Amino acid sequence: MERLIAMPVPGRCRRSWCGFVLGLLWLLGGVAHAATALNGAWREARPGDTPQVVLDEYHAGLLRSFDPSLLQRFPGSDRGSWVVLAPQPPWDDAGRMLTIYPPTLGAVTVYEQGIPRMLALDDFGATIHGHGRLAWQVPAGTAASAAILLRFEPSSLLSAPVRFQLQSPFEYARQDAQWLAFASACFAVMLAMVLMAVCFALMLRDVTYAWYAGYILCYALIQGIQTGFLFHPMEWQWLAGATLLAGSAAVALSVAFASLFMMRFCELPRYAPLLRVPIVALAVGMILLVLMRCSRLSLLVEVAQVLLNPLLMIGAVLLLVVACVAAARRSRQAWFFLAGWTPLLLLTALTSAQVGGALPQLDWLNDASLAGGAFEAVVLSIGLADRALRLRHDRDIVRVLADHDALTNVFNRRAWTERASALLSGGPPRPIALLFLDLDHFKLLNDRQGHNAGDRALVAVAKALNAELRPADLLGRYGGEEFVALLDGTPAVQAMHVATRLCRRVHRLEIAVGDDPLLLTISIGVALRREGDDVESLVDRADQAMYDAKLGGRNRVSLHAGSKLPPDGPHLHVVEKRER
Numbered sequence: 001m002e003r004l005i006a007m008p009v010p011g012r013c014r015r016s017w018c019g020f021v022l023g024l025l026w027l028l029g030g031v032a033h034a035a036t037a038l039n040g041a042w043r044e045a046r047p048g049d050t051p052q053v054v055l056d057e058y059h060a061g062l063l064r065s066f067d068p069s070l071l072q073r074f075p076g077s078d079r080g081s082w083v084v085l086a087p088q089p090p091w092d093d094a095g096r097m098l099t100i101y102p103p104t105l106g107a108v109t110v111y112e113q114g115i116p117r118m119l120a121l122d123d124f125g126a127t128i129h130g131h132g133r134l135a136w137q138v139p140a141g142t143a144a145s146a147a148i149l150l151r152f153e154p155s156s157l158l159s160a161p162v163r164f165q166l167q168s169p170f171e172y173a174r175q176d177a178q179w180l181a182f183a184s185a186c187f188a189v190m191l192a193m194v195l196m197a198v199c200f201a202l203m204l205r206d207v208t209y210a211w212y213a214g215y216i217l218c219y220a221l222i223q224g225i226q227t228g229f230l231f232h233p234m235e236w237q238w239l240a241g242a243t244l245l246a247g248s249a250a251v252a253l254s255v256a257f258a259s260l261f262m263m264r265f266c267e268l269p270r271y272a273p274l275l276r277v278p279i280v281a282l283a284v285g286m287i288l289l290v291l292m293r294c295s296r297l298s299l300l301v302e303v304a305q306v307l308l309n310p311l312l313m314i315g316a317v318l319l320l321v322v323a324c325v326a327a328a329r330r331s332r333q334a335w336f337f338l339a340g341w342t343p344l345l346l347l348t349a350l351t352s353a354q355v356g357g358a359l360p361q362l363d364w365l366n367d368a369s370l371a372g373g374a375f376e377a378v379v380l381s382i383g384l385a386d387r388a389l390r391l392r393h394d395r396d397i398v399r400v401l402a403d404h405d406a407l408t409n410v411f412n413r414r415a416w417t418e419r420a421s422a423l424l425s426g427g428p429p430r431p432i433a434l435l436f437l438d439l440d441h442f443k444l445l446n447d448r449q450g451h452n453a454g455d456r457a458l459v460a461v462a463k464a465l466n467a468e469l470r471p472a473d474l475l476g477r478y479g480g481e482e483f484v485a486l487l488d489g490t491p492a493v494q495a496m497h498v499a500t501r502l503c504r505r506v507h508r509l510e511i512a513v514g515d516d517p518l519l520l521t522i523s524i525g526v527a528l529r530r531e532g533d534d535v536e537s538l539v540d541r542a543d544q545a546m547y548d549a550k551l552g553g554r555n556r557v558s559l560h561a562g563s564k565l566p567p568d569g570p571h572l573h574v575v576e577k578r579e580r
């Protein structure tokens with residue numbers, strides 16, 4: 001009983017998750033292989049071979065047997081390879097489709113009652129073409145138990161392992177449609193990200209987006225060729241004769257673009273300046289390979305072809321290592337790069353292992369590479385968006401620093417003048433008042449208490465002025481101990497009220513000028529905007545009024561003589577107006 005009622009423990013819980021995932025994989029594999037009822041045998045082709053000779057050898061048990069439901073590699077050496085597939089009972093005479101997945105880039109010959117027929121990705125004839133696989137409809141009338149003979153034709157391309165399925169037309173159509181929907185979605189995601197990156201590259205004039213677009217486009221091209229998507233359903237017939245060239249060029253260029261992209265994206269000049277050298281070398285080397293591959297000199301073409309795969313693997317690992325270093329040195333973008341790049345690198349490593357004969361049951365690696373491309377495109381796009389956000393944030397900080405006075409944190413003279421000009425020149429006609437504020441006896445404070453005390457006084461005064469003014473009022477530091485405030489929509493009476501309040505507020509700060517009871521005060525000149533005024537003329541008049549306030553005894557407000565107060569206007573701290 002105790003064994004039946006077992007309490008869940010963390011370890012067991014983890015094991016049950018592993019079991020679930022493994023079960024799911026097994027189920028997927030099982031579903032994929034459910035239609036298969038085949039035995040297989042093969043051997044490399046020899047001179048003088050005929051279909052009958054091979055079939056006789058098969059019946060005599062002289063060929064090497066293999067499981068067609070697992071991935072198996074057939075060398076595309078000098079003469080190619082023969083493959084015999086024997087359907088197993090229960091036999092069904094209804095229509096059947098033979099599929100070869102993933103599609104080989106070389107050609108496969110099938111023998112329809114002894115007559116050879118070529119299956120190839122770049123065949124655009126009026127027959128059934130598989131999508132993401134090679135497909136052949138077993139001719140009606142063929143005995144259900146009859147062995148199917150295939151020949152993998154010699155090819156200069158590296159032969160990838162394939163598996164075979166014999167299924168009903170319905171099952172074939174279902175799987176074919178599923179794959180088309182899946183592949184179309186992956187390519188659509190990649191192309192959407194490329195388009196977005198191209199727009200950003202042009203609008204922001206940032207070449208990082210261009211390298212990213214180039215990389216994803218090349219990767220999509222590689223996948224389009226490898227899965228046959230560009231042949232069927234895209235029907236790119238012009239690609240038929242140039243598969244090898246286009247594929248090799250796309251592989252080399254994708255690594256070159258990826259290198260250039262990661263260098264800028266992960267900010268290598270900042271986080272790993274020395275590692276820029278191998279990354280640039282990799283990019284240049286890959287571009288040279290493309291040029292060699294495109295040249296018409298057979299020696300260069302061969303060297304390029306031999307170097308491509310090793311360089312590809314070295315480059316992929318190098319990018320990973322450099323991204324790790326940048327991430328360890330706190331490059332935020334490097335983590336995005338790692339998140340997108342690592343799955344693809346793992347998939348590439350697993351696929352390479354498969355070419356060597358390992359992992360024959362992992363038949364989903366090809367589709368995973370396609371999905372991995374879409375995943376990487378999305379992850380890197382999010383990374384690019386994050387980078388744009390960070391750059392905007394940095395720019396905002398720089399702008400704030402550039403516009404504000406470092407000591408008092410109010411607008412500096414340039415930024416204040418810009419904003420004041422915009423205010424004066426825009427909007428409907430309305431009263432605008434300018435206050436010119438100058439601290440009294442500030443030199444004395446500096447001399448007696450030191451420059452640091454002077455700085456502290458400036459900060460305290462700016463803070464007090466800011467607190468007293470409305471958020472819409474434009475306060476700025478005009479010079480050493482001079483401030484300016486532009487009060488939009490404020491007529492003379494209110495301006496005088498505000499200026500008087502500011503005077504009192506500064507006085508109430510009770511900042512001692514020296515040892516005697518003299519406190520820090522402020523003198524304010526007020527001028528009202530007139531027609532045709534610009535910032536300079538308005539500041540000039542307010543400055544003149546401020547000078548009057550100084551002459552009148554300081555710690556007071558003076559309205560410029562040209563600005564009229566109503567007869568019942570306020571007279572708090574207002575001294576005489578300056579006469580022209």
Ligand SMILES: Nc1nc2c(ncn2[C@@H]2O[C@H](COP(=O)(O)OP(=O)(O)OP(=O)(O)O)[C@@H](O)[C@H]2O)c(=O)[nH]1
Nearest residue numbers: 438439440441442443444446451452454455480481
């Ligand atoms: N601590 C400090 N002092 C500054 C700063 N900028 C200017 N000053 C000083 O402010 C003083 C201004 O002196 P003056 O122009 O003679 O003005 P005042 O002493 O206030 O005299 P009145 O304006 O006539 O009342 C000078 O001593 C400048 O060195 C600053 O950022 N910090």
